[in-house]
Amino acid sequence: MVACRPRHAAVSYSAAELYALATRAARGAGFPAAQAGLFGGALVQHLSQGRDESDLMRVLDAAPSGPILDYALNADASPLGQSYQDAANRTGLPARLHPSAELHGALERLAAKTYVPATEASRSAGAGAGLLDND
Amino acid sequence: MKDAFDLPQPAALRAPSHVMRLAQMGQMFPTRLSFLRVLLRRLGSEGAKLTRPIWAIDARGFGHAVYSIDLGGFSYSLVAISTDLPPEKRTDRVIAEAWDTAYVLYDGVPSSDEIARIVATAPKQEAARFTERDLILSRANKSVRLWARFVEGLRQGHMPSLAEVNAVGYLMRTTAVYGNGKFGIADRHLFADRPGATGSFSLEMLTVWMIRNFTHDLLEHEAGAPLPREIKRHLGIGNATGLGMAPFLVSHPVLLNNWMMARETALSRVRSGDGLPDSKRLHIERLTRRVERHLEHWSTPDQVAQEEIEDLRGHWPTFVEQYLSQDALAKPHALNAALDAAKAKGAGLEELVVALSLEVSGDEIDDLADGMHDASAPLAVPFGDTADLAHAIPEHCSWALGIDYAAKSNCAQFWYVSEEKLEPRLGQRFDEPRADLESPLDIARRISALYADLPNQAEPLSEFLLSHPDHLLAVMAVNTAARYPYALIQDNLIAATCRPVDLLRAKLAMFGAAKFDPKSNLWTRITLCQGAPLPDELTPEACDDWWLAAPDTLQ
Known part of the structure; x- marks a missing residue:
């Protein structure tokens, strides 16, 4: 039964949401936008191919330099380099991906560094503001 | 000859x-190439039949219903859930947390367990998790102006006039139609090669057309009387769209x-x-x-x-x-x-x-x-050296040049992602904090900055990018512009x-x-x-x- 599922049971994700999260995480780690996007594409391939998750955290930890900058221009034959090439070749992806809770949590923490907290000003000026919506 | x-x-x-x-x-x-038009032509050419295998809606109009339709040889089902929404919770803003109705377009025909799962999760929208069988996620609020008046009127035997219908145009307004993997729903690649589902946003359009039909059925159910065909045809489905979809382009x-x-x-x-x-x-x-x-x-x-x-x-x-x-x-x-x-x-x-x-x-x-x-783009950098790039920028991106991006009016706004709902927003750079977290929609400014930084002596592009990694996005944009003439919006998206x-x-x-x-x-x-x-x-x-x-x- 769904209600009895333990709270920390392995969660499955779509490739698109992990791509978006990983892209934001790489930006949060301090990488430029284009390299961050290419890392996002490589991350979903890396997970899809069952390669070592620790490769992913290692290159994020190397910010602001290291493979995330280098592989964007020239991916090597390392497992993560292969994931970059898989992304460039648009290698097919499975229906679900299963990152560890640890990796997912780390990506979320890094991605959160790119989010701007709401202020009263941003709320009142934001889309949809200043009008009764129930008409 | x-x-x-x-x-x-x-x-x-x-x-x-x-x-x-x-x-x-x-x-x-x-136009007739618009995605909704393309989808409807397809449904027409296939002689598609919409069925409603489940209608579990109570007298007040709350409950759930399931609609199914075949498109291109695949079955799709809309699970529609109608709940009692207190007036103070009704808002079109994406930061809303409750809606009159919630929807999932399901891959195939859902079992009773799957329906129960969707009925429990869909009303929570972004706060819930979904599966790869859930293709599209949406929600809609009633147009209060029309809904109550139409229900009352129909109950008393008064048909609404076309003028009344036209004043609003729809019974409900969707405030989001999520596709492509959001919150765990199916990635687009899982169905993108199916006949009828190949076109951009085709299943999103199928969903809104099916939701429109649900709004007609729900109103008739609550009122206990049918709507005239001409009225129904003129009742579309509304949508309130904010900044969420702008960065997509x-x-x-x-x-x-x-x-x-x-x-x-x-x-x-x-x-x-x-x-x-x-x-x-x-x-x-x-x-x-x-x-x-x-x-x-x-x-x-x-x-x-x-x-x-x-x-x-x-x-x-x-x-x-x-x-x-x-x-x-x-x-x-x-x-x-x-x-x-x-x-x-x-x-x-x-x-x-x-x-x-x-x-x-x-x-x-x-x-x-x-x-x-087709959204595929070559990722390889095609320009051999910086001289190629120096030639390509004025040729393909002249619109981005000759603007003083340091002038306040030319950089007055900045795009960012809000912590609140992880949605795109637009801030005023000189009035609001955290412009340092700007999203990269400033393509024009970036192309101009790249052009200014190109060396006088040609050097291999890879070398230039190793010393100027921030310029890779602009290089990719120029690359895209050189191959795809209508790819870039030729305006400064951070201008006042x-x-x-x-x-x-x-x-x-x-x-x-x-x-x-x-x-x-x-x-x-x-x-x-x-x-x-x-x-x-x-x-x-x-x-x-x-x-x-x-x-x-x-x-």
């Missing part, structure tokens, strides 16, 4: 420097190119035609009267937009008489003359006449819809003058939306499916002819 010189020359495509400006994109109209440049290229290629084919056969002339005449009614029936409280509508209304009869009357259309190259004259009168009239020209040319252009969805609502109108017009009703520069309401066939009307004819649908009279 004819000499090549005797063959009709294809008309030139409209210049990207004209088409891809915000001021032009912000005047776009739906920037982050999917190749897709944007393919959408615009299909439309511009279609226009070029239409312009290459010689004379117009009688049938087409009569078709145009019929549509000019429909346009007149549509403009008459379209209004908005937004002053700028209302003035634009009134300007179109004012120009239309004279324009039709001069360029689209039977006499005018009998002349050679009549549509060319009309298009040129419309362009001279402004973006709104030009885009309207473009859409009308395409509308009468289905035989010549409908095949172009098949090539609109940038109106995101122009981006929204362009994208929504490509979806097939009409009756644009902007609520500010940041968000707009629109109507989808107004005049679209009802489920028992899915014939090729009915599915083809509902562009800018407008009843003969609102009386």
Whole structure:
């Protein structure tokens, strides 16, 4: 039964949401936008191919330099380099991906560094503001 | 054999420097290549049948229902859930946490367990997790103005008038239609090669058409009386769209190119035609009267937009008489003359006449819809060295150059992602904090900065990018622009003058939306499916002819 599922049971994700999260995480780690996007594409391939998750955290930890900058221009034959090439070749992806809770949590923490907290000003000026919506 | 010189020359495509400006994109109209139109034609050609295997809605209108339909050999089901929403929770803003109704488009026909799962999760929307069987996630709020009045009226035997229907245009308004993997729903690649689901946003459009039908059924159920067919057909489905969809056009440049290229290629084919056969002339005449009614029936409280509508209304009869009357259309190259004259009168009239020209040319252009969805782009950097790039930037991206991006008015706004709902927002750089977290929608400024930083002596691009990693995004943008002429929006999206609502109108017009009703520069309401066939009307004819649908009279 769904209600009895333990709270920390392995969660499955779509490739698109992990791509978006990983892209934001790489930006949060301090990488430029284009390299961050290419890392996002490589991350979903890396997970899809069952390669070592620790490769992913290692290159994020190397910010602001290291493979995330280098592989964007020239991916090597390392497992993560292969994931970059898989992304460039648009290698097919499975229906679900299963990152560890640890990796997912780390990506979320890094991605959160790119989010701007709401202020009263941003709320009142934001889309949809200043009008009764129930008409 | 004819000499090549005797063959009709294809008309030139409209210049990207004209088409891809915000001021032009912000005047776009739906066309027969719009995704909703393409989907409905497909449903019509397949003679699709919508069924409603489950209707578990109580007397107050709360509960759930399941609709199923076959498209391209696959079954899809809409699970619709209607809940009691306290008035204080009703808001169109994406930061809402509760809605009148929630929806999942399900892959196949759901079992009772799957229905129970969706009934439990869909009302929570972003706060829940979904599975790869859930293809599209959406929610909608009632148009309170119409809903209560219609239910009461119908109960007492009073049919709503078309004028009342037209004042709003829909019974409910969706405030998000999520696809492609959001919150765990299916990635698009899982169904993108299925017949009928290949086109951009095709399953999103299927979902909104099915939701529209649910809104009709729910109202009739609550009122205990049927709505007249003509009223139902004029009740579309509303949508409130904010900044959430604007960055998509920037982050999917190749897709944007393919959408615009299909439309511009279609226009070029239409312009290459010689004379117009009688049938087409009569078709145009019929549509000019429909346009007149549509403009008459379209209004908005937004002053700028209302003035634009009134300007179109004012120009239309004279324009039709001069360029689209039977006499005018009998002349050679009549549509060319009309298009040129419309362009001279402004973006709104030009885009309207473009859409009308395409509308009468289905035989010549409908095949172009098949090539609109490809989003693939080469990732490799094609420029050998910085000298190539220095040559390419002025050639393909001159619009980004010659602007002083340090001037306050040229960088007054910044795009960012809000912590609250992880949604795109637009901030005022000089009034709000955290512009350091700006999202990379400042493509024009980036291209200009790249151009300024290129060395005088050519060096390999890879070397340049190792020392200037921040410029990779701009290099990729120039690369895209060099290959795909309609890929980049040729405006400065951080300027004080940038109106995101122009981006929204362009994208929504490509979806097939009409009756644009902007609520500010940041968000707009629109109507989808107004005049679209009802489920028992899915014939090729009915599915083809509902562009800018407008009843003969609102009386």
